[in-house]
Amino acid sequence: MPATVPDASPDIEAAAAAFAATFRRDQLITDPAGLRTYECDGLSAFRVRPALVLLADSTEDVVAAVRICTTYGVCFVPRGAGTGLSGGALPQANGVVISTARMRKVLSIDPDNRRMTVQPGMANSAVSAAAESHGLYFAPDPSSQIVCSVGGNVAENSGGAHCLKYGFTTNHIHAITVVTPTGEVVRLGGSSADPVGPDLLGVFIGSEGTLGIVTEITVRLLVRPIAVRTLVADFATAEQAADAVSGLVSHGVIPAAVEMLDQLAISAVETATRAGYNRDAGAALVIELDGFDAAVGEEFTITERLCRDNHASNIRIAQSPAERDLIWKGRKSAFAAMGRISPAYLVQDGVIPRTKLAEVLTRIAELATAAGLRVANVFHAGDGNLHPLVLFDSDDAEETERAEQLSTAIAELCVTFGGSLSGEHGIGADKACSMPTMFSGDDLETMQRVRAAFDPAGLANPDKIFPTPRLCGERSGKYRPHPLELTGRIGRG
Template sequence: MSVTAQTQPSRQVAGALRSQLVAAIGESGVITDPGELRTYECDGLTGYRTIPAMVVLPRSTQEVAAAVKLCAQHGVPFVARGAGTGLSGGALPVSDGIVIGLSRMREVIGIDPDNARMTVQPGVTNAGISVLASPYGLYFAPDPSSQIVCTVGGNVAENSGGAHCLKYGFTSNHVLGVTFVTPDGSIVHLGGDNADSIGPDLLGVIVGSEGTMGIVTEVTVRLLQRPESVRTLVADFASVEQAGHAVGDLVAAGVIPAAVEMLDNLAIQACEEATGAGFSRDAAAALVVELDGFDTECETDFDTARRVCESNGTTHIRVPESADERALIWKGRKAAFAAMGRISPDYFVQDGVIPRSKLGPVLTQIAEMADEAGLRVANVFHAGDGNLHPLVLYDARHEGEADEAEHLATAIVELCVRTGGSISGEHGIGADKACSMMKMFTPDDLAVMKRVRQAFDPDGICNPGKIFPTPRLCGELPGPYRPHPLEAAGVIGRG
């Protein structure tokens, strides 16, 4: 269901607060024009839109802190925003609040190649870090498909992964420290120059918190050495079940590929229309398998990968003959989401996780659910760690079809939970999957999470309305607060 909100800037933010923000950030860094505000009404989840009352564009940690402090003083909610490529509504504005856009914060604060680390502002792009590190033979391992445009601040907020997270892990495995503005405008430093810091792991709390506990304004990332050798193959299969079995068998054989990506036929068709990357249009599914490491290790694992694919009935194996051909294969895979416009006017993209051993049965069930709903679902995803990205295709011009597509997308995510998985692997919960949190967590689980959030943001002004189910979104029964029996007995307190 499309959610749209449009309000005029409230009196609360239209007067004194605007003047104070202009004084702190400058006239060019404060946006109130209704037309310009529409640029910030949604992120990559375009079905949810809210026009904010104001947008501010700081350039430094001090300017972010000044803006947050003014919001806290006036009791005005704020939402941090990077490049707006998020897919869960995590950067959806609040209609009477402020968007703090970090797109102007693109400075590289320092590169330390000897210790393989770099410190940047949050507006530096994911791919940009690797470009800057390349002269030193280093790179940044997390590689979400939107890496050319998505920013490291957003990667930290969502704990993004990408195709190579199977071997190298998520953003949380590559962030050493952050500078962080708390919801009262204080500036703190979490983590440091080393992988392990003394004391509570507050950095671990912040990474993946979806901007609900404050705003990251500087990030120190860990860099890796470029591997000595890289080998890639594309294996076609006559069914998604065979491809799924191949993934499980590959890992069971003791091979940990850098990446294993799967595309079903709908995804292949879209990618080929957009990029001409050379995927076989008649394949029911294709696996992109990439191995890296030392030369001898790569060759051994590559031979194993080929044998595993053959034993699972591959119909064709393509091995790129040059770096350019390998890059084209990855261009096709990473263009998949954008390419869906070639085969459908609209789509919902979801993000759930299942055990690798259940890839085949779950993909079959998704196809059955799509047939029952009268819709198509394209699948392109990180098969190696079971992180599904089903794309539910629909046409918003047909009455009711958008609602049907959203219901199917939600049902697929909740199927992942029933199968022993999770409602999100890397896209986050945001506004999109808040209602599904109750399918995965108990009321006690959610209460503990809320208390952690309240410890950082007691006034609830930092990216409100995200992650946790609310009566407005999820149809919970409203009513007066009912204390827990332990609270009534004086054993515990209310956060």
């Protein structure tokens, strides 16, 4: 099944001429300086300059672009805001980037049925802003929500801080309009929550641009909760904070969000935002409950008690919406704040069982010590979605190599503990070579068959998700152990 660019040589020059004849000049980027803007996404360690970028305005533009690529055998990479963190929008040198960033209109809103149809370039937070006058909002809330696009949320199945209670993007999409890799326009999903037939909508969400390009999205809106209460609990160690999370959920309390920051992350956040986190704490939990007044009040009392029972040294309760916003500003600024304590970082995105949080955090610390590097942890503790940030100096080639190896080791460690390689950032180019640690050859072959059913020519976002010889050291064959596995520092599940 095709996973990379087809063997037939693409005719990029003919394709470029066809693009020039089809689209306005202001829609095309071909100059080297302009193309550099699109050579990577948020994972800047991987960079490839594309041959051409199209700034699409409509579904019709995307159809025309895909058909040109199909005609001339040229691969294409969909791109939204470019905030992805797994290299999912990494271009091909002889390929085209099809950007939907200009497509950011609200196409319709149906407040009675709590639905809105938007174009894929609309920012995540802009959806909630457009629904605010109706008392509604869009629940998925990635930390980059003021800039990341809804189309990117669909591609990666993004979650955010409140996914513990409200789920991921897939739980909030009714239907999408897709341009397939063969240039057809199809509608997946429908007006009902569970339409008849195969769940092709579920197949597409999280497919990272490998099955087509989404051009319209009908999102599910929720009614804003009546009561919201937020606290920050300080702990001496990250392990104690992790135990508090397990205790909370085991008692049947499901907060809207449970986030954790370790001491390194707190230091960066406080330096950048002055959000009021305690720099002396070994770790902090941000816990938010929402719903009806009576239920929130009762659960908040239980939450406070459980935090104290698990050795919380201090509990700060937000006394106003402004204070709550400041707490969340600190948490959601964490990635950007790392620049205050390190020249560069790599962010990982693995998932583990909640009950393994304390143990895995200890193992991550051991791996970091062995690699001679620092790791800051800030993540969605409630659902075990880790976001370890490996800090390093990108000007030091040897240190950069160690950072990349450590980042990979942490992702694969999550699999060893019964978790997965990604919760919401996707596999992209970053973790494609780790897929055999989680999936068998038969699993990967089945996934490739699904991909080939949508994209028989292998032109849609090639070299993503699946391991290939070109990506994985130009070598094919059986699983190769990671260098840290050979030393006995990590195991393989």
